[in-house]
Amino acid sequence: MSATKSELLQGTLDLLILKTLAAGALHGYAIAQRIQQRSDDVLVVEEGSLYPCLYRMEEKGWISAEWGRSDNNRRAKFYSLTRAGRKQLEEETVLWERICRAITLVLETA
Numbered sequence: 001m002s003a004t005k006s007e008l009l010q011g012t013l014d015l016l017i018l019k020t021l022a023a024g025a026l027h028g029y030a031i032a033q034r035i036q037q038r039s040d041d042v043l044v045v046e047e048g049s050l051y052p053c054l055y056r057m058e059e060k061g062w063i064s065a066e067w068g069r070s071d072n073n074r075r076a077k078f079y080s081l082t083r084a085g086r087k088q089l090e091e092e093t094v095l096w097e098r099i100c101r102a103i104t105l106v107l108e109t110a
Contacts (some may be wrong), residue, residue: 013053014062015096018081018089021063027076028054029046054079060089 020026020034031054032045057063063083070076081089
């Protein structure tokens with residue numbers, strides 16, 4: 001995340017990546033671009049955050065990776081969601097919705 005942009009809560013990047021990959025396989029740069037575009041340029045995922053997260057998620061079995069060619073014909077690692085990743089996406093989405101409701105309740109009563 002860029003220092004001038006909103007900081008993500010711990011674990012939120014996992015959810016954003018899983019949701020982004022639910023639509024299909026993408027390489028790292030495309031994942032970051034899609035998150036930035038879908039957030040109206042509020043969320044900027046830096047390489048220093050993205051790739052360690054992708055490697056960790058691959059180790060957990062939530063995503064898989066294979067080498068391929070990007071749109072500009074460069075060699076790139078493409079990431080896709082696994083069955084375990086789809087399950088994790090469902091679990092994290094439910095948790096995120098609970099957290100959002102709880103924060104909203106606090107803000108409305110404060």
